Amino acid sequence: MDAFLHQIFSGLANGCIYGSIALALVMIYQATHHLNFAQGEMATFSTFIAWALIQKGLPYWVAFSVTFGISFAAGLVIQRVILRPVEKAPVLTNVNVFIGLLLIFNACSGWFFDHTVKAFPSPFAQEGLLKTQFFSAHEFGSFLVMLTVLLALYAFFRFTPIGLAMRAAAQNPESARLVGIRVSWMLAVGWGLAAAIGAVAGMMVAPVVFLDPNMMSGILLYGFAAALLGGVDNPWGAVIGGLIVGVLENLLGAYVIGTELKLTVALVLIVGTLTLMPAGLFGKHVVTRV
Amino acid sequence: MKLKHFSLAVAGIAAAAISLSAVAQKKYDTGATDTEIKIGDTKPYSGPASAYGTIGKAIAAYFDKINAEGGINGRKVKYISLDDGYNPAKTVEQVRKLVEEDEVLFVFNPLGTPSNTAIHKYMNQKKVPQLFVATGATKWGDPKNFPWTMGWQPNYQTEGRIYAAHILETNPNAKIGVLYQNDDYGKDYLKGLEDGLGDKAKTMIVSKVSYEVTDPTVDSQMVTLKGSGADTFFNVTTPKFAAQAIKKAAEIGWKPTQYLNNVSSSVGSVLTPAGLENSVGIITTQYGKDPTDPQWNNDKGMQDWRAWMAKYYPSGDVKDASNVYGYSVAMTVVQVLKQCGDNLTRENVMKQAASLSMDLPLSLPGINVKTSANDFYPIEREQLARFDGKTWKLFGKVYNPSGD
């Protein structure tokens, strides 16, 4: 029983990792209707920047905030400079540009910061009231951070004028322009936010999985699965999708099929679920008017 | 008078013979000339294994040093290294380019078991040396069937057997849990352990769990291993996952006797992120000096290495054991070429590679490099070491699997 609970909690902890990347993916999707393949590598690069700042002596939360800011600015710049030229191009052309960005960021992480595994500090005290037998203080802390980000996003989209403008720009660019919304800038802000959320995800993940250029490769794939399982337009769905994928994977590996096939079976189950619920568990069903 | 003619004739023939043999001493195959020796290799400079690309850069830097000091027997080394992205299909293409277009003398230290498997037959058919391959798989030391292929580092199965021997010696009733990477590297180590335990493998190994490189963490596997009741842990993981496993074991309160594979035994890259206090008592085998281990700080070989890194490879990471590996394997091949003298044929390269008897400055004391016509495993000796919280303390005897 102990081991079983342990597997579930460790699955939830992993699920938080997947959920945080899924959140960044959904964030970009809500703003741009594109899934950004380069999200993971951008997050890794941001985490390396944070690591470098901490090595230089900055206190953790200062480095955290600076990285958040740099990532936001970088995301904005990337949208304005690199993605705007292909905005009107077919979707798959954009996908190719994302793939290009993925390759560039991955290579640059290795080039600037080398490939040795690095420890990344956790802001949550290892001993203390947050720690229990089943999950560490950091795991609980990063769960809280993710929840905070989620609530902040929800509030941002629901209650602020910019959030509303962004939603309008994504859903209906033509009409949004007619009302005076600068659609292009809304896309850029969307990218900036997604990059910043990705950076937060990276900084929460790195203490657990250790920092190296390929840190996010596996996580991104699970993040995709989680985002789509939960419904690609639903941030809550992304988080819950992540938790489900994490727990499912652990239980499958430990009790059902063994570790040699757990990836396969987990993916089969996810695809099966999507087949039964094609818009994800919590996604919106799109009805087409003929 | 006849005697005079006779001795003149003999002298003339002798002179001719000496000059003929002097000319005949310089023998070249494609890739070698009076001024240059061309060597090629493939390394993963891109893709999932790009961490090992630094080995190629270290080798290039070592050849820079050799060339700056005058070359080998007056010839400069031209080193051509191509990216294969750890994709065997690409390795085949790049190696064919090296052999057929760049016309190298031999291919040196190609990296990766699947990559080397893909070119194994080709190299032997073309009779081009596939020298000092960068993988610990056991199948490269087979001079009868593949006379043109040779490994370099101690192979994984031997290492697994050493651990098995130690477990049988110290804890014959141990319950062993194994965490291994689900690929040839992980399975090779596991086989070594199982072979070393023999009949007892089935009863002693209570849990075997694998992971993929795409897994973010090995937490679930560690929980499973703890739950199996194992008191001995064989940790066959690459550095990142090794650090995770050690850290997780401490977090969940599991304190087995841990055997850590040599690939991930770096103090700076694995044990420090995992937590030095969590790593106390871990056992590994070593054959080389860990650049992050403080006990070698005043060692001459290590100091020379650090000076070389600073001068010829300043962008390289001094904590990365791969840079020690590149330095040492390049030093070995330079020795082979020195032994070749002016006979730079491929056949002679293999012959000299199979007649090595040397010590490397960055090998542990007692670990030599020795080959012969039947022994295509240059480095075989290893010694067990235990981590004391600061450094690896060697103990016990130097294992010598084939007796040399």
Added chain:
Amino acid sequence: MSAAPDPSSADRKSRLLWIGLVVVLVAAMVLPFLVKNYRVFQFNLVLVYAIAILGLNILTGFNGQISLGHGAFYAIGAYAAAVLMDRFGMPYWATLPFSGLLCFVLGFLMGFPALRLAGHYLAVATLALALAIPQLLKYKHLENYTGGVQGIVLVKPDPPFTFRFLDQPLNADRWLYFFTLAVTVVMFLLAWNLLRGRVGRALIAIRDHPIAAAVMGINLPAFKSLTFGVSAAFTGVAGALGAVVIAFVSPDSFLLPLSIFLLVGVVVGGLASIPGAFFGAIFIQFVPNIADEMSKSAPQAIYGVLLIILMYLLPTGVMGMVRKLWARWQPGAARLRVNARPGTSVPVSPDLTKESTT
């Protein structure tokens, strides 16, 4: 006000096209004798990737179903050929139909869940396939057939006869090249035949206006599943050829990057274009080598930069640009033709709830 295209100019154009194709074919046949063996090997790979990309293009370009998992079909085709050759002693040329058939069936089966999924959801489902197949290939209970993590080493076939041309012999590499070239010609003719008639138009209709297509009587589920099957079959045959040419298969040869690069090749060549597959194949085969020559520290980054620059210059792929230039050269009548390519067509009505073309 539709001006009918001038019949004699159409004749002239199609004659020119056929002559051009013949010239290209003759050049392709002479080429291996002009270059060294390893270049022939590279051209072999280009042809193999061209077939694979064509397969993916049928599904993604013509039919709008995005697949991030075609590497899986390539792997299945390759392993099927390898197992048949290695364990059952089948000659290499006989394995191609088996690989094609196996992949057709599996692709068709994959088509069923694909029916329910659209756009990004389908992308993730196919991504799952691309990730699962290497793991299955390593599975220990299948090891007796697949060789497990070690893979299968194959024997490169010898040419059945030999001759000399331009002072070069017909050796194994060149023989394989001609074999691959023959298969490529056959596959491309099959695709061209399939796509130029009703079937092709039906696929494009399903891609652009699925509801209208259904209303017109096109059986969507049947077409979409069959397209998946055919697309997988093409890529499977390519995989089998690849196994023969490289003479080695292992799970590490078929990881996710393969699927991604096939998709990259489709877009670079031009969506919904048959000749585009060659340009895509040339890109994914040679540009990594160029990037490698330019930088040892970060060749991947150079590749990414080159890819992005290409997307700026040619957003609709090489063939998209070729078509644009060709259209500009034509007299006015040609511009009134219905443009069947994605991205350049203006939607008939701004359908607010419709996703963009994936």
